[in-house]
């Protein structure tokens with residue numbers, strides 16, 4: 001296995017991209033699905049933004065350095081990774097806040113229906129936000145396993161369903177759900193659909209336009225490496241933008257913000273997805289971080305992601321006792337860039353791994369999660385992690 005890892009690394013077309021990251025020596029970092037590693041360009045960009053743009057340019061930088069338009073400009077840089085034409089993504093606020101905006105907007109677009117259908121395996125914040133949006137708009141929520149949604153949509157999506165909210169990749173198991181199939185079924189049943197692509201953006205090609213997705217939100221501090229708390233993004237296809245009536249109508253989403261007018265008039269285009277002042281330092285650190293993607297084809301990232309996770313599963317099968325460790329991530333290609341294992345005492349095992357500089361994470365009740373970011377993880381890292389796990393478990 002060690003030999004195979006070396007061969008795979010030697011043949012890896014993305015291997016040189018690793019040098020674009022500032023990684024701590026001797027650490028194997030398999031938690032890039034929670035907080036991406038630091039791209040060197042993010043650090044240098046942030047330094048320039050703080051010292052020169054802010055320090056010297058002061059308030060002039062809102063215009064001289066394009067701060068005002070940055071949420072849409074950075075959104076257009078993310079667009080190619082999620083299969084969106086330009087002018088449909090804005091970067092601002094957190095994923096949670098953007099979920100709230102699109103949930104309320106979707107309800108307003110489908111006012112005769114009063115149910116929000118949510119993914120029972122979704123990231124908790126999605127459900128929390130859906131419950132609040134439902135309370136505020138006089139709707140109710142119902143949660144359903146995405147497998148049932150994929151298998152039998154006509155039975156699940158009802159005449160009362162206004163909107164369906166699904167996580168593209170299950171954050172716990174890494175299972176990948178069928179975006180074209182579920183979207184088409186929701187539309188056939190008269191419902192809108194919101195996809196949370198937090199764990200798929202930067203992991204594999206997402207095809208928002210091609211799948212006719214109504215709304216999408218996603219996180220930038222995972223596989224996009226934007227840094228802790230970097231702002232999230234929000235996608236609204238062009239044909240829905242004029243009717244996109246989001247509830248957090250701050251002045252940055254106003255048609256003429258500097259008129260200081262007494263009443264709200266929404267901006268045209270994706271600026272209407274904004275609220276108040278953007279978190280400019282985080283946003284521009286993300287802008288720098290996205291340089292790590294220059295010249296990188298997302299199809300190559302997918303190919304390597306499948307190979308890396310597949311190789312790690314092979315190592316687990318070979319090196320770990322199958323009566324103690326179960327791979328809960330799908331073994332076919334229907335998975336994101338993570339492998340999750342269940343094992344008794346998972347929390348203590350992860351602590352021991354981290355103490356030995358192999359960083360993954362633990363999710364209750366008994367899940368060990370390993371994220372494989374193809375831009376900077378090597379096959380040798382996957383082997384090393386599985387070998388260490390083998391020593392700790394047996």
Ligand SMILES: *Cc1c(COP(=O)(O)O)cnc(C)c1O
Pocket residue numbers: 094095096097122123125126167171196198199219232
């Ligand atoms: C990480 C993640 C989020 C993050 O939400 P924030 O409000 O940006 O912290 C939301 N949804 C999913 C599915 C995630 O994986």
